[in-house]
């Protein structure tokens with residue numbers, strides 16, 4: 001492993017800001033959940049009610065995870081559910097960033113030419129993520145036991161968070177070897193993560209053991225504080241190792257810069273259609289569009305089917321169904337569940353919108369925008385071609401999830417003609433809020449191109465407000481920052497035009513400002 | 527065949543452009559006449575690519591004026607770009623598009639390309655257009671951009687180090703192609719670090735350093751501005767020779783450099799002492815450029 005240590009230092013130096021942020025932030029969150037539960041639910045009666053109602057609501061179980069008891073520990077373990085996915089994502093991106101992105105930029109060759117072993121780059125990044133996840137887990141365990149929770153359950157949560165990180169670091173290493181290029185590696189990795197999330201959500205929402213197929217579910221299935229199953233921690237280590245082995249094999253046997261899947265030859269001449277910026281944008285975006293649309297449709301099928309199962313679970317518990325109906329102002333439980341699903345779909349669709357809009361910046365820094373702008377294509381025309389996909393892409397994806405879930409739910413309750421339009425409407429009504437995020441990305445691209453990827457930060461704020469805002473008892477003013485707060489809760493709720501018009505206007509304003517600034521600024525490559 | 531007129535294809539004067547604290551262009555001047563191949567030279571970081579980006583409307587100059595084919599490169603960008611083709615120094619292609627697709631796409635976006643010339647160029651550059659962008663080597667990526675530019679029917683070619691990465695054989699092909707373009711009456715702005723290429727192709731050159739033009743003219747004129755080195759053996763030792771540079775006297779042997787216009791005076795002085803042997807080296811193009819490239823802060827500072 002000659003040279004791995006030097007590469008470790010290089011990674012630590014390059015990530016000296018990012019790495020501590022995610023380790024500390026994600027490590028600190030579980031403790032804050034426990035603290036707020038202790039405040040919110042001071043006595044056993046309140047805890048019992050919470051366990052029987054909110055915590056065991058199938059839509060909550062689908063989004064967060066199963067509930068195994070009525071202790072603060074059990075609630076905290078459920079709330080941590082979302083963090084597993086985030087830890088997975090961060091690890092995936094970190095490993096790809098230090099393997100495939102390096103290779104694409106040609107920096108790997110620079111390193112490979114010095115005296116290091118073929119395995120060193122992969123070893124270095126896996127060593128760094130291994131240690132970072134362990135640290136994150138220990139911080140989480142320490143924070144949890146400080147609130148007064150049992151220390152063994154706290155340690156188990158910490159270890160399963162770390163273990164989830166290890167498994168997705170290994171998945172990152174594998175996809176980085178399989179594909180040609182960092183973009184493709186990230187796409188495949190995120191698709192795997194998304195699939196794992198869906199399987200967990202569908203399984204946990206319907207209380208089925210299907211969710212064992214998803215590494216994201218294992219942490220909670222180890223039942224922290226409610227009969228700690230320590231063997232699950234070992235499962236993470238074994239699976240991470242099993243995934244890392246082929247990644248190592250491939251890293252040693254393939255050429256620098258190539259993937260395991262060889263590229264085929266293309267046409268010698270362009271098809272007549274390939275003669276406009278829009279046609280070029282279609283070539284650059286079609287894979288993304290197809291992937292997201294398929295993912296959204298699949299998710300819709302699963303969730304639509306699970307909605308029926310969720311309502312079956314609830315109808316056996318009359319007391320709770322009544323309570324929920326009262327809480328929600330008359331909406332049915334399945335409507336609540338579907339509305340929750342659509343809310344999450346909207347966040348994910350916004351991620352797609354941001355990703356598609358960020359293609360513009362990638363084209364610019366990748367020096368592929370310059371040759372096009374040096375032809376008679378104007379800047380607005382160039383940007384508009386990409387924006388067609390950043391705006392219509394999320395719309396298509398939302399429509400796909402609405403149609404698919406409307407279909408499976410409608411069939412399950414034998415009311416296809418009644419439910420399909422309702423569910424489709426619930427999906428499509430999210431679009432204005434989604435487009436606000438696309439708009440923010442474009443505005444950044446025009447006004448502060450070097451900070452374009454800060455759009456992910458805006459999405460993270462929305463996600464934070466949506467998932468935790470109510471729990472942390474933030475003020476309505478703070479919650480209102482997120483465009484998703486203003487979307488009518490459909491199906492079941494009432495639609496008013498004003499928030500939708502306002503959101504659309506805000507999105508349009510961001511777009512116009514961004515395009516105007518882009519037309520007037522320098523092309524920057526750094 | 528384009529009609530030659532006396533107008534300049536490119537006129538730049540007093541161009542300033544800074545990036546934060548870096549002053550990339552410091553009052554740069556450049557004139558490129560219609561129908562000429564103009565060499566654009568200067569050390570790394572001198573501001574060549576920056577000038578070209580301003581001319582393409584990709585960067586907005588801080589001050590100064592630039593005229594390209596009679597228009598404003600910033601305001602009239604899209605209409606002007608129909609009449610020019612650009613080859614960047616760093617060519618990156620779309621990973622999923624084949625070379626042939628890129629050539630056709632860029633040509634069509636510019637307003638069309640000549641299929642016959644496209645075919646010829648692919649043959650001459652020995653380029654396989656079916657490969658995907660990510661699988662081309664550096665030199666082959668460069669060839670894709672060159673074919674796309676040369677196959678287009680345009681008046682002006684703007685080439686930023688177009689031969690970086692090409693092997694010597696392909697560099698030869700490139701020179702032939704530029705000779706052809708010249709015969710067709712096209713104007714070429716050629717930024718390059720390969721002096722033999724500049725010597726072979728360029729009618730006139732401009733040398734820039736630190737964002738300023740330090741010299742501009744034909745190679746003959748530039749040669750005239752540099753020094754000839756002379757080594758002579760004399761019958762009788764001499765003390766000094768007025769008006770020469772780097773004089774070294776070693777007994778009867780002298781060596782020095784002299785400005786072209788003062789050769790005559792120096793030789794007269796030598797002949798008084800009786801010349802036994804004399805070797806003179808006219809400046810090579812390398813020496814010519816070295817002199818301009820090397821930082822001489824006192825010179826530029828004193829001249830102002």
Ligand SMILES: Nc1ncnc2c1ncn2[C@@H]1O[C@H](COP(=O)(O)OP(=O)(O)OP(=O)(O)O)[C@@H](O)[C@H]1O
Pocket residue numbers: 524525526545548549550568569570571572573574575576577615
């Ligand atoms: N986008 C930018 N941001 C900051 N500085 C820049 C930018 N573009 C160029 N520069 C700086 O401007 C100066 C001129 O750069 P330029 O690329 O024009 O040089 P060049 O003459 O083309 O050099 P080379 O021969 O290496 O290609 C350099 O100091 C460079 O670092």
Ligand SMILES: [Mg+2]
Pocket residue numbers: 574575576615686
């Ligand atoms: Mg340059």
